[in-house]
Amino acid sequence: MHRESFPCSESDPAQIIQCQACEPQVAYLSISTPPLCPGILTSNKLSSYTIELIKRLCPGVVEIAEATREGYQLTLRLNLTKIPRRNDYVKVIKEISTVHSVILSSQLKEILWNFNSDDAIKGMHKPIKLAYNPREPFFVIRQPPRIIAVFPIRFAEKSDVIISTAFFQELVDVGSLDKYTKAPPCSWSAIPPPELRGEAFEDLSTNGGFVSFDISAHHVDGKRLDKTVWNLLNFNAYVRFHVKTTKGFIQRRMRKRLENLVEVLHHTESEQDNEQITRHHGCSCTKGLLVKSSKYNILKQRWGNLGRKLKRIHFRVKIQGFGRFRQRWLRLPKFSSSRGYTKLG
């Protein structure tokens, strides 16, 4: 039996696809993820609620294999023949690719439902650190009747921090409008909120401040729970994407403005350039000229006028042959453009 295994992503070897030569229409997808909250969920096994959610993903295509691959939490059996060939295959593949996020979001849902009652009685609402992205953890604090989600914001560049801070101010402003009373109230502060007192220093040291959302029972009710959990888990990614696209927008706008500013320099309109611009032989590049001085043109015009005047002078005394002498020896020099050329011969 010939087997081949492929990691789904080089950067994330937590998922692996395995194919067997004897079953070409079947693929096995093995998944291993660190727990969303290591302090709370100590067991490596998936809960029954998570398993139920996974079973609901493409029931005909995805099955949970009985024998889990060694070193992984879950192995799924994908029946490739059941994947539709036409329009719906994209939807099916997208659903299969969300298995990882389904596992993590189900863990957050369980945390929100099964909060340790002992802590609630004692009045200690310990912040729970969640690591959807290991480099961007956030905190959830349960303070009945609400749950507070606090996001420490960190950026590598100062400009990103400033753009994100402007965004958070707009978020707070929009959240305070009457139209969005049903949305969770949002606040931003440069210093850690009081709920995070006692947490590790490296978790509280940020340059982008702290964003807090007050989640009430209304937001985790029924179908809204999925959306709320999804938005919380992906808030950091959302902010980073907004900062990135804003920087791209600024760059595009600067480029466009540069073209407009340079165009002013190329504008050849001038007060003294009312005469027709004669085309010069050779490279007649009037486009792309600088704000040209017309002193050259003025001088040329005056010289031409002088020459024409001289030609029109009528001598009272007519000397035979003087006309030819004048044409040959008293001819005024012609000014030629540096771009033009002189015809030889």
Add this chain to the structure above:
Amino acid sequence: MASTLRPYLTCIRNTLDAAMCLQNFPCQEVERHNKPEIELKSSPELLLNPVLICRNESEKCLIETSINSLRISLKVKQADELENILTKKFLRFLSMRAEAFQVLRRKPVQGYDISFLITNYHCEEMQKHKLIDFIVQFMEDIDKEISELKMSVNTRGRLVATEFLKQFI
């Protein structure tokens, strides 16, 4: 604020009109070299007194003149951190493409946001009053562009925030 802009720009325009009397002057130090004396500053007799025109504490214009070159340095107003980074980004963007402007300096003078260097060659190729018009128009356009950029960034942020919060409703 707008009431001080016109006198500020008029003062700059008049000063440039008086200062932009440049002529060709070969370098006194090195044979067969012709350098902008305002950049070298090796011969004090070739330099004129610099003129500093201030609109307020944060906006000013320094005009330094020499016999064959003129340097104009501008400090643009930056009301908050967002305007600060937008101004820095935009003016750095323009400075890196200084060859498109011909009279723009690649690196601003220390303490200023952007600098122009005009030599006698520029005055020969271009019309003096057009150059002055360009500089003054540039100043107005920069202010306008920074304000528009800031407004656009805030508007974008508002739209994105609205879309994010809509998902909870």
